[in-house]
Amino acid sequence: MTMFKKAFKYDFGYVYRFWWIIVASVLGLSLLGSMAFRFVATFETRTASTLGMFLYTMANIFMFASFFAIAMSFLVPQILCYVRFYKNFFTDEGYLTFTLPVSRRTLFLSKTVNAVLWTVLHGLLLVVAGAIIITVAPVPNRGELLTFILWEGVGEIFSHLWVSLGGWLLVYILEGILMAAAAGWFTCALVQFCITIGAVVAKKHKVLAAFGIYYGLNTASSFVIQFVIGLGLIFVVVPMFALLELATSAVTCTSVAILLLIVLMGEIAVACLFHFLALGTLERKLNLS
Amino acid sequence: MKMNRWRILSFALACMLLFAVLSVPVLADEDTSWYFRDKETLMHGGTEYTLYEPCFPLWEAGSATYYYDQALEDYTTVYVNSPDAVYAQANGYLYATAEGIRALERLQEGEANEYFLYSTRNTRVKLTKDLSEAFKGNGEKVILDVRDLEGKVRYSLVGVDAYGYYGCAYGDVYYLDGEYYYIHYLDLGNQYFDSDGYFSYRKGEVEAYRLSKSTVYGLHEMDDNMEYRYSEYILLGGTNTDELAGDIFNSERGAFIVGMVVFGILLPLPLLIVGLAFPRSHRKGYPKYWYILAGVAALWMALSILLMVIVL
Numbered sequence: 001m002t003m004f005k006k007a008f009k010y011d012f013g014y015v016y017r018f019w020w021i022i023v024a025s026v027l028g029l030s031l032l033g034s035m036a037f038r039f040v041a042t043f044e045t046r047t048a049s050t051l052g053m054f055l056y057t058m059a060n061i062f063m064f065a066s067f068f069a070i071a072m073s074f075l076v077p078q079i080l081c082y083v084r085f086y087k088n089f090f091t092d093e094g095y096l097t098f099t100l101p102v103s104r105r106t107l108f109l110s111k112t113v114n115a116v117l118w119t120v121l122h123g124l125l126l127v128v129a130g131a132i133i134i135t136v137a138p139v140p141n142r143g144e145l146l147t148f149i150l151w152e153g154v155g156e157i158f159s160h161l162w163v164s165l166g167g168w169l170l171v172y173i174l175e176g177i178l179m180a181a182a183a184g185w186f187t188c189a190l191v192q193f194c195i196t197i198g199a200v201v202a203k204k205h206k207v208l209a210a211f212g213i214y215y216g217l218n219t220a221s222s223f224v225i226q227f228v229i230g231l232g233l234i235f236v237v238v239p240m241f242a243l244l245e246l247a248t249s250a251v252t253c254t255s256v257a258i259l260l261l262i263v264l265m266g267e268i269a270v271a272c273l274f275h276f277l278a279l280g281t282l283e284r285k286l287n288l289s
Numbered sequence: 290m291k292m293n294r295w296r297i298l299s300f301a302l303a304c305m306l307l308f309a310v311l312s313v314p315v316l317a318d319e320d321t322s323w324y325f326r327d328k329e330t331l332m333h334g335g336t337e338y339t340l341y342e343p344c345f346p347l348w349e350a351g352s353a354t355y356y357y358d359q360a361l362e363d364y365t366t367v368y369v370n371s372p373d374a375v376y377a378q379a380n381g382y383l384y385a386t387a388e389g390i391r392a393l394e395r396l397q398e399g400e401a402n403e404y405f406l407y408s409t410r411n412t413r414v415k416l417t418k419d420l421s422e423a424f425k426g427n428g429e430k431v432i433l434d435v436r437d438l439e440g441k442v443r444y445s446l447v448g449v450d451a452y453g454y455y456g457c458a459y460g461d462v463y464y465l466d467g468e469y470y471y472i473h474y475l476d477l478g479n480q481y482f483d484s485d486g487y488f489s490y491r492k493g494e495v496e497a498y499r500l501s502k503s504t505v506y507g508l509h510e511m512d513d514n515m516e517y518r519y520s521e522y523i524l525l526g527g528t529n530t531d532e533l534a535g536d537i538f539n540s541e542r543g544a545f546i547v548g549m550v551v552f553g554i555l556l557p558l559p560l561l562i563v564g565l566a567f568p569r570s571h572r573k574g575y576p577k578y579w580y581i582l583a584g585v586a587a588l589w590m591a592l593s594i595l596l597m598v599i600v601l
Contacts (some may be wrong), residue, residue: 105578156410163517228552235548239541243600249429252597258596262553269560272582280576 003102007110015080015118023125026073029165030129033066034137041137044069070129079119082191085111089282090199090206095166108279119184120177123289168253189274196278321377331367331377331384338377338384343457344397345474345486347383350449350456351407376454378387392451399459399475401448406508407458408444412515421460424471428498435481438463439490441491444508446471461488462500462508469505469521470497545600553593561586 035061088097088107094126097107134150163171194217198210240259244252321334340558344495368378375389385393394400404416424446449455460473472495474481474488483489500508564583568576 087545105576160410161515228556232552235544236552239545239548240596240600242541243545255596255599258592258599260594262589262596265585265592266557269557269582269585269589272585273560273563276579276582279578283576 002181004106004110007102007107008114010086011081011110011114012117014084015077015114019077019118019121020081022073022076027132028127029066029070030132031136033063033070034133034135036060036063036066037126037137045098070126072085074122074126077122078115078191081111081115081118081188082195085115085192086195086199086207090195094265096102099229104283105279108192108275108282110193112185112275115188115192116181119188120181162274165253170255170259171257175264179260179264179267182264186271186274188269189278190214190221193217193274194279195279196281196288200281205216294415303438323377331379333367333377336386338386339390341383341385341390341393343383343393343486345457345482347396348407348447348456348458350447350454370405374542375452388504389452393455396455396457397449401457401459402451403449403453405449405456406444406511406515407447407456408512408515409442410515412517413447414445414511414515416511419446419448419459421471421473421475424462424500424504425498426462427501427504428471429501430472431497431499432494433465434499435488435490435495437465437470438470438495441465444512447525450575463497469500469508471495471500542601546597549593549597553596554590557586557589561590 010132040056040063043052043059045053045056048056087093088111098104100107134154135146135148138147138149158169165172191214194214195210198208198213199206201213202209237259240255244255247255323331326332326337329338332337364488369376375386375392377384392402401419404419405413406416406420407413441463442461443464445454445458446460446462456506459475460471463470463472472488477495480493481489481493483491561583564579564586567579
């Protein structure tokens with residue numbers, strides 16, 4: 001555990017020194033982008049001058065660019081984690097890494113936990129950015145900078161859900177967070193597996209090989225996942241709700257909670273599989289020469 | 290005549306068959322299927338439902354249970370409020386018996402059985418009396434531009450029919466520039482409504498009543514006591530799809546069982562086998578952490594079995 005904490009500290013710090021720049025950029029872009037959105041929404045194009053139309057066009061471009069950049073920012077911590085993973089294990093740095101008094105399993109786990117944690121943290125950052133956008137962007141009644149119209153809608157949705165579900169709402173939110181983290185782990189495990197296989201199989205152009213393997217595996221897994229989800233909805237979810245139509249709310253809520261747990265177990269199982277396959281390959285077949 | 294055992298047996302068999310044939314009318318089910326006698330008449334058994342087109346839009350009044358059945362000819366779903374109801378909905382149209390039509394006509398003329406105050410959040414509270422006169426009496430009369438009112442409804446004063454299933458909005462309370470205004474629709478002429486019977490916000494001016502502070506305070510108190518409206522739908526027995534009754538894939542129970550077996554037991558099974566077999570493989574010698582995969586797969590299967598037990 002001590003060695004894991006030490007390894008994790010350096011992995012975490014590697015991304016952190018770039019992440020605060022990302023945080024400032026995302027929050028700044030969300031503020032400016034939502035103000036551009038408000039300008040675009042309230043601008044009268046029919047009576048505008050040439051300069052006004054130019055500003056309107058620039059505001060449109062800036063708005064789309066900022067929202068696109070905010071969405072794409074999700075990739076930055078991921079790329080940083082995977083670059084560190086590749087450099088630490090499959091380049092000359094690996095000679096140093098594997099001489100440390102830390103097992104490969106611990107090093108691998110540290111990088112996996114680091115990637116999943118940054119996924120969750122960046123997700124929270126995007127939630128904050130979204131909150132800024134829905135607070136600044138709506139056009140106010142009396143000219144104030146901030147409006148809370150959309151927040152009232154969000155509040156109504158939550159209060160309606162709370163009245164319907166009670167404490168089960170908290171259970172579902174917790175399960176949702178765990179499912180998001182498990183999905184992040186699956187993505188991370190898949191990428192790490194592809195990088196590991198690419199490094200083991202290819203003598204030259206390891207990165208290119210990893211990209212190719214990832215493209216193939218990601219396409220295949222996406223197809224399988226969509227197939228499973230589609231059939232699962234038809235043969236499990238819809239019949240389940242039909243059978244529970246006359247059941248009490250306690251039975252229905254419990255059944256939904258168990259169903260979400262089953263989905264969570266499925267995500268964890270697949271993530272485990274790729275994680276252990278990558279770890280096994282790293283432990284047995286890696287040859288840095 | 291000598292009684293032959295075979296003759297006795299034949300006589301007994303004949304009696305049994307005769308008995309079975311004679312009992313058929315007793316055992317025959319009453320025809321309870323739905324069908325359209327013509328475009329405006331829906332039949333169910335001997336009950337006749339006539340197409341009703343209201344002048345003002347009708348609301349589903351509140352917490353109600355809708356029973357649905359499938360008509361014979363084209364599998365149209367019919368919604369009724371009780372197995373022996375006075376109202377039925379099919380293809381988006383409302384049909385009613387003679388009693389139902391009388392109740393709806395009284396409702397549309399302003400003679401409701403009960404009164405409710407509805408909010409825009411799908412909640413309502415029952416009123417002890419019709420508050421429209423109170424709103425008009427306690428308010429200063431003003432003239433408002435209808436275009437300013439669009440999207441500003443906060444509460445609706447709704448009358449509900451004698452059977453409690455349909456309501457009609459007699460007036461709306463609007464929130465505009467920090468004040469509450471009441472408009473009583475029954476006092477207005479047809480020019481204020483569109484072709485579907487909804488209040489029109491296109492253009493014009495309308496007489497409204499600015500509610501006093503005490504009335505607004507009362508409104509907020511009523512808001513705190515509101516309850517959510519919801520409807521539940523229950524399938525009536527006896528669909529006419531008898532030829533599909535034995536097909537397991539067309540019943541929810543059968544589909545659920547098949548789905549859970551495939552996705553809850555068969556799908557994690559290979560993972561369980563891999564997780565158990567790899568550490569035990571002497572040739573390859575995989576590490577013991579593969580047991581974690583087996584544990585997760587086992588938990589997956591256990592939860593699936595638990596879900597099947599609870600649901601079925």
